[in-house]
Amino acid sequence: CTQLGSQTIRYDGRITGWADDHTLLFSIIHDVTERERFERELARQSARNELFLQRASDAIHVLDTAGRVVEASDSLCAMLGYEKAVVLRMNVADLEALPSAPESVSASIRDLIDLGSVATFETQYRHRSGSLVDVEVNTAGIQLDGKPLLYVSARDITEKKHQLAAIEQAASVFAHAHDGIMICDATDAILDVNPAFTRITGYAKEEALGRRP
Numbered sequence: 001c002t003q004l005g006s007q008t009i010r011y012d013g014r015i016t017g018w019a020d021d022h023t024l025l026f027s028i029i030h031d032v033t034e035r036e037r038f039e040r041e042l043a044r045q046s047a048r049n050e051l052f053l054q055r056a057s058d059a060i061h062v063l064d065t066a067g068r069v070v071e072a073s074d075s076l077c078a079m080l081g082y083e084k085a086v087v088l089r090m091n092v093a094d095l096e097a098l099p100s101a102p103e104s105v106s107a108s109i110r111d112l113i114d115l116g117s118v119a120t121f122e123t124q125y126r127h128r129s130g131s132l133v134d135v136e137v138n139t140a141g142i143q144l145d146g147k148p149l150l151y152v153s154a155r156d157i158t159e160k161k162h163q164l165a166a167i168e169q170a171a172s173v174f175a176h177a178h179d180g181i182m183i184c185d186a187t188d189a190i191l192d193v194n195p196a197f198t199r200i201t202g203y204a205k206e207e208a209l210g211r212r213p
Contacts, residue, residue: 059135059154062142065113067092067105070149079156081128092152097124097132113141113148125154134158188212 059076072087093100118140125133135154142151180197193208
């Protein structure tokens with residue numbers, strides 16, 4: 001593909017917009033094939049990245065070294081209840097449930113970028129409504145256009161946390177109940193008994209397991 005540019009030049013070197021017996025037509029042809037190929041590839045990469053952000057199930061966001069959100073997936077916006085345009089004006093400190101000083105945020109991000117590997121931890125984000133969202137976060141330092149950035153993938157584990165809390169509460173009730181409790185399988189074989197059961201029946205836990213009531 002070529003790009004053609006031309007001007008009319010007189011014999012004395014002056015540029016004019018019309019031709020006569022004392023003028024020459026001076027043309028320059030540029031090969032823009034490589035530039036157009038690069039622009040098409042750039043557009044393709046941009047469209048692919050945008051599709052990835054739209055379809056990602058985890059809440060993806062990219063932070064600069066000051067903690068500003070420079071890119072965000074649709075799933076992050078849905079998880080926190082914000083429009084994407086609003087999220088892209090926010091700092092990660094605005095997302096976190098606990099307030100943090102700007103210098104502390106920047107230092108933490110630089111540490112994660114410099115780590116050179118994936119870091120995984122749990123934290124809490126705050127929904128637009130004010131409710132807390134428990135998240136498991138994976139981070140990794142990346143380079144984009146020569147700038148250090150932090151890639152962040154957050155997964156909502158709020159329901160998982162609630163389920164674990166319920167299990168822990170049930171286990172506490174089982175262990176500290178004053179009544180004897182036994183857990184049986186589908187064939188009525190005893191799988192577990194609580195301390196009150198052994199105290200009331202006189203059977204040690206090992207003696208009761210596998211028996212049928």
